[in-house]
Amino acid sequence: MAESSVPTQQPAKQVLYCGICSLPPEYCEFGGTTKKCEEWLLSNHPDIHRQLYSQEVLEANMAALSVEAQKRAEKDASKKAAKASALEQRQAAERAESQVLIKRVERSKRKYVTVVSGLEAFGLELKKVAKDFGKKFATGSSVTKVPGGGEEITVQGDLSDDVFDFITETYPVVPEDNIDCIEDKKKKAG
Amino acid sequence: MFKKDISAGSKTKVKSSVQRGIRAKVLETYPLLEPYIDEIMPKKEQLDLVKLPDRVSLYTLPPQPLFYQHMDDPLLPHLTLIHRYPHCFPRIRIDRGAIRFVLSGASLMAPGLTSPGGRLPDPSAGDDYDYGKSDLEPGSVVVVEAEGKENACMVGVLKMGTREMKEKKKGVAIDQGHYLGDGLWNLGLD
Structure with a gap:
């Protein structure tokens, strides 16, 4: 209690905080x-x-x-x-229940972007994750809005496998089984 | 003020001239911190300014939050800072019954302070009285401690002078304070 007498120079008090609720x-x-x-x-x-x-x-x-x-x-x-x-x-x-989807979407003939959706359900901040992706893969990476509502991360380049590995490694909150890779073929090759 | 969880906005470095200004202001508002000011914000260290919602800015010395400020209101100390230097601020105490209301974000009401468990500055008290002797004016910054607890649970600006409180024993004493477990407390600084 603070009732103890207060000398002019008292060292800083170290307060312990609970590891569960963060309060003293x-x-x-x-x-x-x-x-x-x-x-x-x-x-x-x-x-x-x-x-x-x-x-x-x-x-x-x-x-x-x-x-x-x-x-x-x-x-x-x-x-x-x-x-x-x-x-x-x-x-x-x-x-x-929630799934993380990694999609490879064709941009033009031989160019792809990787779309990652569903990460927000695991309490991750999309903006920060996107930045991390960009840093890791040295490509453009941004958070884009989906027409149906919600947001997803778009990473430039065909990186589905790399993104998969990166997520499982850096974000242990996401179970590996909940990540799905989908190859999205918009137009049939021909 | 921080009843909801908040997320930090942009983080910028504070200009050294501004930093000096902050330092001077802190000393002016909390003269008792003088012996510790070099410990709290060493001259050479670079402070960070983190913008929070509702025009609140938070000054941090990574990784510790130090002071926050709403527009040009007085600088208010973060509770972790108060926990380290509890005797450097004007203090009042609430009774046990009021703690749970404070920790769930209610305005602090005067009866919690005037009841037997509460403490207010008292001009008639003896020398070893720990809660100050002169009455506090409305608008002054106070740290709120709790009966039977060692650490402070709230900090805020008085809405009513302590003398008035003692006379009326009714009404709001502090609203919109920063309390344990609120958004500012739970704010992650990375």
């Missing part, structure tokens, strides 16, 4: 992922865990509030936790 651990109880935070703290900083989650502390916390306020706080907390876990599940399900 003492505020984890308000974050909605309390359970996970507690486990994280227990495995990473057992001494602080003992300080924060001991029986006496919990009781003292509870005693500070009136019974009614306690109930409301509890209800609120459980609601928040439920919301957080629901969101997580939904995201996980979405991720498992």
Whole structure:
């Protein structure tokens, strides 16, 4: 607590932040992922865990509030936790389902562009990914709007296999099975 | 202000002359930071200016965010900075019941400060009172701590003077602050 006396020159304080919810651990109880935070703290900083989650502390916390306020706080907390876990599940399900498509599209006779779509479902920022593609392959790479709504990345050149490798290597959030390569032949050769 | 998750806009380097200006302004607004100013923003280091939505600019010393500013309002310290130098800012304290509202982005209301768990600057208090002696005016920047917690949970600009708060015990004390777990807190700086 800051109640300690304050000399003129006090070194900067190092504050620990929770690895799960990024708040200082003492505020984890308000974050909605309390359970996970507690486990994280227990495995990473057992001494602080003992300080924060001991029986006496919990009781003292509870005693500070009136019974009614306690109930409301509890209800609120459980609601928040439920919301957080629901969101997580939904995201996980979405991720498992969504596909990343790598398409080779013919520009003119022997020129191709590679179109990558579906990356946004994995929480990646298209603009940054596009920049990375451009840097990696030394080609033009941009985010283009799709007529039906949504956006995709267009990389100049026939790079489908390289893009596939690059994505699996640099973005581990995208499972390899969810990436599909499609060769798009607009006109029949002839 | 940062209730929703935000994404950083363009990042530019701050001119050294502007940087000097910022430094002077910081010292003017927070004289208590004087002994640490070289630690916070060393003279030789290059600050970055990150543009955020709603005309907020954030000054960072990569990778740490330091101050943010809405148009030409006073520079407000980022909470990580406050956590490092907690005693350098005018502080007030809220009671336990108010924490969960603050952390979900509500305006801070006066009763949370005037109740037994809250602390406001008190001219009649003894020397070891930790929350200042002179009443704060509306418009001054305060750091909000919480009952039973070591670290601050919010920073913002007072909407109501502390003397008025003590008299009325009603109404909004701070709205649109920067609190733990908000968009600015969760902002990734890369």
